[in-house]
Amino acid sequence: QVQLVESGGGLVQAGGSLRLSCAASGFTFGAKAMGWFRQAPGKDREFVARIIGGGGSTYYVDFVKGRFTISRDNAKNTVFLQMNSLKPEDTAVYYCAAARGFYGSSDSSLYDYWGQGTQVTVSS
Numbered sequence: 001q002v003q004l005v006e007s008g009g010g011l012v013q014a015g016g017s018l019r020l021s022c023a024a025s026g027f028t029f030g031a032k033a034m035g036w037f038r039q040a041p042g043k044d045r046e047f048v049a050r051i052i053g054g055g056g057s058t059y060y061v062d063f064v065k066g067r068f069t070i071s072r073d074n075a076k077n078t079v080f081l082q083m084n085s086l087k088p089e090d091t092a093v094y095y096c097a098a099a100r101g102f103y104g105s106s107d108s109s110l111y112d113y114w115g116q117g118t119q120v121t122v123s124s
Helices: none
Strands: 003-007 010-013 018-025 034-039 046-051 058-060 068-073 078-083 092-099 111-114 118-123
Touching: 003 092, 018 034, 018 092, 018 118, 034 068, 034 078, 046 068, 046 078, 058 068, 078 092
Parallel strands: 010 118
Antiparallel strands: 003 018, 018 078, 034 046, 034 092, 046 058, 068 078, 092 111, 092 118
8 A cells, every 4th residue: 555644844933944844655666756746725736846767857836946855765765855944935745756657757647646835934
């Protein structure tokens, strides 16, 4: 049974940092790209970052470049999202997801498995 369990969300002031974790089980973790998406109230879910199965390449949406860092530990079946210089507009529920293949995509329809989400709230 596939499981993705996010943790690390919370309330932080603008300019602060949070580190999200996503523990995966039930599939060959290193064979799949992993992604982080987010959904703010009243908005569609949007791509934030992804990392390929081997961890050698990462991709970010423009509005988080230079502030967020995605990484993975294949030995521990865990993917991380380090978020620095947080802004109120980063407030959202953050989801990790396992892609269909090794390279992944920014297209959420190409992700087969999703976590339950973790709330990130940034106060001004």
